Amino acid sequence: MMSDLPQLDDVDRELLAALERNSRRRLADLGEQVGLSAPAVKRRIDRLERLGVITGYTAVIDHEKLGWALEAFTELRMIGNTRLEDIEAAARDLPEVQQVFTTAGDPDALVRLRVQDMAHLRRAIDQLRRSGQVTGTKTLMVLSTWSRADRTTGPRPRPE
Amino acid sequence: MMSDLPQLDDVDRELLAALERNSRRRLADLGEQVGLSAPAVKRRIDRLERLGVITGYTAVIDHEKLGWALEAFTELRMIGNTRLEDIEAAARDLPEVQQVFTTAGDPDALVRLRVQDMAHLRRAIDQLRRSGQVTGTKTLMVLSTWSRADRTTGPRPRPE
DNA sequence: AGTGAAACCAGAAGCCC
DNA sequence: GGGCTTCTGGTTTCACT
Numbered sequence: 001m002m003s004d005l006p007q008l009d010d011v012d013r014e015l016l017a018a019l020e021r022n023s024r025r026r027l028a029d030l031g032e033q034v035g036l037s038a039p040a041v042k043r044r045i046d047r048l049e050r051l052g053v054i055t056g057y058t059a060v061i062d063h064e065k066l067g068w069a070l071e072a073f074t075e076l077r078m079i080g081n082t083r084l085e086d087i088e089a090a091a092r093d094l095p096e097v098q099q100v101f102t103t104a105g106d107p108d109a110l111v112r113l114r115v116q117d118m119a120h121l122r123r124a125i126d127q128l129r130r131s132g133q134v135t136g137t138k139t140l141m142v143l144s145t146w147s148r149a150d151r152t153t154g155p156r157p158r159p160e
Numbered sequence: 161m162m163s164d165l166p167q168l169d170d171v172d173r174e175l176l177a178a179l180e181r182n183s184r185r186r187l188a189d190l191g192e193q194v195g196l197s198a199p200a201v202k203r204r205i206d207r208l209e210r211l212g213v214i215t216g217y218t219a220v221i222d223h224e225k226l227g228w229a230l231e232a233f234t235e236l237r238m239i240g241n242t243r244l245e246d247i248e249a250a251a252r253d254l255p256e257v258q259q260v261f262t263t264a265g266d267p268d269a270l271v272r273l274r275v276q277d278m279a280h281l282r283r284a285i286d287q288l289r290r291s292g293q294v295t296g297t298k299t300l301m302v303l304s305t306w307s308r309a310d311r312t313t314g315p316r317p318r319p320e
Numbered sequence: 321a322g323t324g325a326a327a328c329c330a331g332a333a334g335c336c337c
Numbered sequence: 338g339g340g341c342t343t344c345t346g347g348t349t350t351c352a353c354t
Contacts, residue, residue: 005226006225013226016219016221016226019218019219020219020221021218022216022218023183023217023218023219024217026346026347026348027347027348028348036323037322037324038347038349039322039323039324039348039349039350040321040322040323042348042349043321043322051225052225053221053222053225053226054219054220054221055220055221055310055312056181056182056219056220056310056312057182057183057184057217057218057219057220058179058180058182058183058309059176059179059180059183059214059217060216060217060218060309061176061179061180061213061214062212062213062214062215065165065166065212065213066165066168066173066176066213067165071261073261073263073270084303084304085304088304091306092308097308098307098308098309099305099306099307099308100304100305101231101233101272101303101304101305102302102303102304103233103300103302103303104300104302104303105300105301106300107300110300140263140264140265140267140270141263141264141265142261142262143244143261143263143264144244144248144260144262145259145260145261146248146252146259146260148257148258148259149218149220149258149309150216150218152215152216152217152218153216186331187330188331196340197339197340197341198330198331198340199331199332199333199339199340199341200339200340202331203338203339
């Protein structure tokens with residue numbers, strides 16, 4: 001996975017930042033912001049996709065409005081010979097799992113969970129303990145979340 | 161923030177899942193998948209946006225390809241009278257901070273950092289310690305990351 | 321690489337069921 | 338609430354610089 005860095009200029013970086021904030025801006029809008037025409041912007045974006053700098057486009061969902069109101073972090077500790085990718089693979093099968101981070105050091109992994117209520121959380125943690133070779137967990141309730149990626153401007157224009 | 165839950169049916173949920181995977185599918189495509197016409201899909205999406213279930217649309221960026229190859233979690237401990245929102249506000253000003261979670265329990269907050277190298281990480285942690293009323297930090301290097309939101313299908317079709 | 325004009329096609333709106 | 342048709346306008350391609 002030794003991806004050498006593509007050559008990007010300031011315009012590319014500005015486009016990336018704009019698309020991260022709102023991936024549905026019009027090509028002409030983006031062009032106005034960075035000082036290019038719409039076709040030029042399109043070719044830039046195509047290139048960024050081809051290079052793998054942009055890996056996809058996603059809708060930001062407010063899971064609280066779907067009834068999944070609780071969030072928690074669970075630290076996982078595994079038996080010694082567990083491979084990192086197995087930890088990750090086991091955890092991400094659960095729909096409650098939003099993110100998995102394998103780490104160097106004491107907890108072997110951090111799992112971010114989204115659940116509907118405490119009973120649901122208990123079930124999810126039980127599942128985690130069952131799957132794989134977990135030797136122990138420690139769970140931390142989340143009181144508030146802030147994500148840079150979620151700092152999108154509201155879905156006003158909606159070209160797509 | 162007591163948002164009562166909007167009434168969503170299975171089609172809504174299927175649309176949300178599809179848009180989370182790829183927010184740039186054509187309305188007609190989405191309609192084919194869920195068994196509706198394109199205008200009907202548009203009305204559904206408009207409603208989901210209006211309800212605040214969909215809060216935005218963002219491009220998924222591979223920060224490793226931008227040279228920000230290292231990731232870390234830093235646990236923050238603050239002096240007793242620090243307000244949660246102040247913790248969050250202080251951390252998110254740093255460009256290195258990707259996510260901030262305030263928690264109930266031992267660490268007061270978890271901060272996910274993205275940096276270019278170890279020197280950069282040291283500077284970011286120093287900043288965190290300076291800003292706000294941090295009494296201590298403990299940092300964990302991340303070996304691998306998996307995010308449900310990043311499981312987008314590649315940017316093939318590109319309507320917008 | 322970028323611009324500008326033209327063609328094409330997806331999205332938005334109106335209307336009827 | 339959904340489908341169909343029309344029309345608007347953004348995206349895309351092409352020719353040129």
